[in-house]
Amino acid sequence: MxxxxxxxxxxxxxxxxxxxxxxxxxxxxxxxxxxxxxxxxxxxxxxxxxxxxxxxxxxxxxxxxxxxxxxxxxxxxxxxxxxxxxxxxxxxxxxxxxxxxxxxxxxxxxxxxxxxxxxxxxxxxxxxxxxxxxxxxxxxxxxxxxxxxxxxxxxxxxxxxxxxxxxxxxxxxxxxxxxxxxxxxxxxxxxxxxxxxxxxxxxxxMPVVLSGKKLEASELAILQLMALINSDADNHAIELSIKQDVSLGLNLLRLVNTPAAGGHQRIASIKQALLLMGRRQLQRWLQILLYTKSGKGTHMPSPLLLLATTRGRMLELIAQKTRPGNRNIADTAFTVGIMSLMDALFSLPLNDILEKIAVVDEVREALLHRTGVFGEMLQLAEDIEQLDAAGALLPPILEKLQLSAEDLYALQLAAFDWANDIADSAGQAE
Structure with missing residues (x-):
């Protein structure tokens, strides 16, 4: 793990x-x-x-x-x-x-x-x-x-x-x-x-919807693999799915062998990666992999990758702070943060993307309508990004989530630090 x-x-x-x-x-x-x-x-x-x-x-x-x-x-x-x-x-x-x-x-x-x-x-x-x-x-x-x-x-x-x-x-x-x-x-x-x-x-x-645009095969493969994980498919089915896309397998191995993944041994096979990582971490790296594949192959960090990983980690930390000990809620919060920019990533309506990957109703409502507890967390992350425009909205939503400004500051610093590490590792993996 x-x-x-x-x-x-x-x-x-x-x-x-x-x-x-x-x-x-x-x-x-x-x-x-x-x-x-x-x-x-x-x-x-x-x-x-x-x-x-x-x-x-x-x-x-x-x-x-x-x-x-x-x-x-x-x-x-x-x-x-x-x-x-x-x-x-x-x-x-x-x-x-x-x-x-x-x-x-x-x-x-x-x-x-x-x-x-x-x-x-x-x-x-x-x-x-x-x-x-x-x-x-x-x-x-x-x-x-x-x-x-x-x-x-x-x-x-x-x-x-x-x-x-x-x-x-x-x-x-x-x-x-x-x-x-x-x-x-x-x-x-x-x-x-x-x-x-x-x-x-x-x-x-900002999402720029392109008429008639379809997901590339590699993008679709990642979304389908994420759907397999969400549906609790067995390891053999997941391994076969990864092996059907050579590019996906290579990119995943590169990512999990970078320092930000935290591994202490080199991972040489898809089967080994599945056994060592576990599904929780595999799903997380697949979500991040989507954004690294959108990069231009330069040594500079992708701003969309940085924003998505910062949001994902920020929501996860908010969930850990406000609901300690509940790893499922923290994992779901991370997913909401990462997926909140997929319309910009793919130039497709979010509804169309959600048809390709099964998510629970709470995630769907958070992404489409900013409702429910995950929607509130996402709204807070977006408001802090647009501080000039949304500053007055922050105190009420913090109160609703039972967070202080001091809590938020500490969680932001941790999210920034983690996202920077991810961007560095993504660059190494290219």
Whole structure:
């Protein structure tokens, strides 16, 4: 049996985290590989964004995260963090590793001579800077422009001609362009055409249903194998199913022989893998294998794989925390998290996918309607991903699940860490 990493002790988080929510939003490059995360911090007391409180949260929680290990939160990616004038002028930034962090100057910050001098000093120390939420040309932006590396343009409400004009201006100035609030493939393509370098938003996780699209044979083989496991078929039937797809067998063996699988001996055959892993772990790796097969064969982590594995582990940890000792509920929660992005993975309606694999009614209702206890767990995971938009919704759902903000923070860190390990191992398995 291959054991999972141990469940974290939610009480291990230090008390300073109890009033804050932590969110991270992926930033992708032109190849749609993960480049960075923007880290967001919000006061748990009010839920919705409040600039003064949120920047205090940033300073407080990042001090803790820096001490704990920033790599747990962002892995091998970069971290983008909002800063105001007070934060920049303080010693707080010295807690941060200059090679891993991009400091985002908020649009409300005034370019005073002392602040310009401070940014110049921090650049000499190796820090990189971005201008946040640019929507128009201003004198203030012009003063900051020589000192920043990246210009983040908020595309949400910009006309196409205005977006093209802004991108052309800052591209000509030699700046790296980052489009934020990219929520559709069409928006991504438009920004790509305008010369943007980086893209922030969840467009990559939005289902784009393709008319007439069918599952590939290898994808269908994995779903059918998962259905066999769910129906409690015998080991011989499962082994035969795996052997009928050479690619499936090879990929599964590669995955189970990576460090994240936790195995202490090399697995050389499908039969041996079944005996050592057990069905619970086999099902888990099949679910993850679907997302690794969607990768482009690069060394960069797939953002969809990272998001799916983070959700799966997050829901599993929530179930372990709120219903200790019930492994079946934890396993089901993991499945709900992983399957919640299969429509984006396959470009098919989730209903069509669920016709190919048998799931219990609780899972179906959670995936299609966000109802029931698993639906609530999934909604919480989605809300924390979209912290800016959903912050006010978090306290009620936490109360319903009987979790504190401090619990959530500890579980998030554990989920991030596990997902990073999975992405590293998936890269090794390719």
């Amino acid at each position: 291959i054991d999972l990493p141990p469940t974290p002790d939610a009480g291990a988080a230090t008390p300073i985290t109890k009033d804050f929510f932590l969110g991270r939003q992926p930033i992708l490059d032109r190849s749609q590989d993960l480049l960075a995360y923007e880290l967001l911090f919000r006061r748990a007391a009010c839920g919705s964004a409040n600039v003064t409180d949120d920047l205090r949260a940033t300073a407080t929680v990042i001090a803790h995260v820096a001490e704990l290990g920033l790599e747990i939160v962002i892995g091998d990616a970069l971290g983008f963090i909002n800063v105001d004038a007070a934060t920049l002028m303080s010693d707080f930034v010295t807690f941060l590793p200059a090679d891993k962090i991009v400091l985002e100057i908020l649009e409300s910050v005034e370019a005073t001579p002392p602040l310009i001098a401070r940014i110049t000093e921090l650049k000499r120390r190796g820090f990189r800077f971005a201008l946040d939420d640019v929507v128009a040309e201003t004198d203030n932006i012009e003063k900051f422009l020589p000192l920043v590396d990246i210009v983040k343009i908020d595309i949400e409400n910009l006309r196409h001609d205005h977006l093209q004009q802004l991108s052309a201006k800052y591209k000509a100035a030699g700046k790296t362009l980052l489009a934020e609030k990219v929520e559709t493939i069409d928006q991504f393509q438009r920004c790509l055409d305008y010369g943007f370098d980086y893209f922030q938003g969840y467009y990559f996780a």
